[in-house]
Amino acid sequence: MSASIAIFALTQKGVETARRLVAVLPADCYVLDRYASKDEISFTSLKNIVADKFSKYESHIFVAASGIVVRMIASLLKSKADDPAVVVVDQEGEFAISLVSGHLGGANELARLIGDKIGAIPVITTATDCAGVPSMDLIARDQGLIIGDIGLIKHINAAILDGEKVPVYDPDGFLDLSAYSDYFIVVDDLAVLHKSRCGVVVDWHVHDLPERVLALYPRCLTLGVGCRRGVPADEILELIRSVVADNGIALESISCMGSIDAKSDEAGMIAAAQVLGLDLNFFSAAELDEIEVANPSGMVMKHMGVNGVCEAAAMKLANVTQILVPKTKSARVTAAIAKRI
The missing domain is CATH 3.40.50.11220 (Rossmann fold)
Structure with a gap:
């Protein structure tokens, strides 16, 4: 095949x-x-x-x-x-x-x-095609956004079919609606959506939303991970999920994961990336050492020859010089998150 x-x-x-x-x-x-x-x-x-x-x-x-x-x-x-x-x-x-x-x-x-x-x-x-109006799921797909609860698409499309403009809260401007101004209205205040029939939120933050408000997640975040030898996937996943939850971050907005190439055969890390559906990238010590990290570690320098792994890998993946979520540690795992500009 x-x-x-x-x-x-x-x-x-x-x-x-x-x-x-x-x-x-x-x-x-x-x-x-x-x-x-x-x-x-x-x-x-x-x-x-x-x-x-x-x-x-x-x-x-x-x-x-x-x-x-x-x-x-x-x-x-x-x-x-x-x-x-x-x-x-x-x-x-x-x-x-x-x-x-x-x-x-x-x-x-x-x-x-x-x-x-x-x-x-x-x-x-399909009703939107028959009526000649846009469909929210196609707009999201074509612009690379992850749909939160796909069952909510019907409320957005129904409002469009009824001739109503759907309010969209998109603080970072990830969704290009320039071709759809007849069907959507961009709002600056999230509270507007609590008073509306339905709505759309485009954000990498997690929000407490009304039941008919659709969350769309931009894949704009990168995850850096470090771990000791032999750490199982469950332990790595536990820290990652804790980091995103504690910082109000949508896991769906993480686009990829990275670490140092000395961990390229680490079964737990590979399995964790597979569970999350993330591409796993590895960088050499020389590549990571080019990045100035917020929280350098003498222990990491001693064993890996770099000042830090997780922060450097996250920033390398995002091609930025600032970290969004600094290094967070558990007993045997570290994780950090960067944001693409």
């Missing part, structure tokens, strides 16, 4: 349409065994093949009846934040129906692409 799209075909006519799609899209083609050629992946049970492949591709195109597809994927669906795109194409290739994950998964875009490639009519039923 090398493609990001899987195409499934069940009938002789459907296979012909699937082959037209494979010719113009980067896709793997799964064909019922009796119709499969040597260049296609044959299967005998659609239910089994879909269950096996559903989470392994970013997008799925079914050349089949929509009812069959609904029954095949129903038990596999998790949430609109996690599900891959699903598009249904009829066997004649006349229509491309965006069925699941129209926005975040990209099914609407895929349906349109199929239309461009083979002349199918895209069938898109």
Whole structure:
């Protein structure tokens, strides 16, 4: 499997349409065994093949009846934040129906692409697309923001569909709404959102928000970590979570994690980064020693040859000369946070 799209075909006519799609899209083609050629992946049970492949591709195109597809994927669906795109194409290739994950998964875009490639009519039923208004989840995705509670998107989109301007509190200006001034209003006072039908907060701080206010998190923070040899992931994670909680920081706003290259084989640190879903970067002692840290350590200098690891790594990742959250220590772990400008 090398493609990001899987195409499934069940009938002789459907296979012909699937082959037209494979010719113009980067896709793997799964064909019922009796119709499969040597260049296609044959299967005998659609239910089994879909269950096996559903989470392994970013997008799925079914050349089949929509009812069959609904029954095949129903038990596999998790949430609109996690599900891959699903598009249904009829066997004649006349229509491309965006069925699941129209926005975040990209099914609407895929349906349109199929239309461009083979002349199918895209069938898109998401309300914002039908009304020709922006959708908050797409705006957030396109601008690299992390969506807090995706279930709150519906309140924002509903207000837009009703013709209301949605208040947005964005103190650092991470969200560019210049193209959407008809739908959003930027406010300077967070209290405004407590009085509004709904709203959006864009911040790396944690706020106590009303139930219909959506939090969006900019990935603007970098995490530096140091530890003694053999420290388990749980101990590293405990300090990291304590640091963000004590400083009112959203964990979702941390974009990456770093340390000294002497720790590049540290299993606990590697596992902790994986749990948090962060890229883990390592720097040489010489690279870290270029950074002036707020809290130098004689012990670290003795063992690692640098004045500090966690603060220097955080600032190196953020390409800044000031630390946001200085070194915090537990018995065997240190952590610090920097902010990109």
